[in-house]
Amino acid sequence: MSHVLRTEGLNKRFGGIVVCDDVNLTIAGGEILGLIGPNGAGKTSLFNLISGVLRPDSGTIRLNGKAVNGEPLYR
Numbered sequence: 001m002s003h004v005l006r007t008e009g010l011n012k013r014f015g016g017i018v019v020c021d022d023v024n025l026t027i028a029g030g031e032i033l034g035l036i037g038p039n040g041a042g043k044t045s046l047f048n049l050i051s052g053v054l055r056p057d058s059g060t061i062r063l064n065g066k067a068v069n070g071e072p073l074y075r
Contacts, residue, residue, distance in 0.1 A: 003065075004029045005050070010059035012045055019045040023059070 003026050010023040019042040027033060035043050048054040050061055052068065061069050 002029055003027065004031075004063070006060075006062045007050070008060045008062070010046075010049060010061065011057045012042075012049055012054060013057055020049060020056070 005025070005027040007023050007025045010020050010025075011018075012020040023046060035046065037043055045054065049056050056069055059069075060067055
């Protein structure tokens with residue numbers, strides 16, 4: 001299976017608060033995964049980074065091999 005979504009070294013801060021710290025994630029085509037964690041762990045921030053609502057401070061988001069940092073995944 002090929003990788004559909006990959007994040008590499010993804011980082012995001014709001015002031016002094018780190019919400020994503022060096023997130024590396026790979027999802028292959030046909031895979032179904034869940035993301036769990038306590039309130040305030042950065043789950044929604046990660047989804048907002050991947051979907052283009054937020055821009056990462058550093059790192060790369062790739063969709064089907066193409067870098068899409070900060071670009072909306074919908075049009």
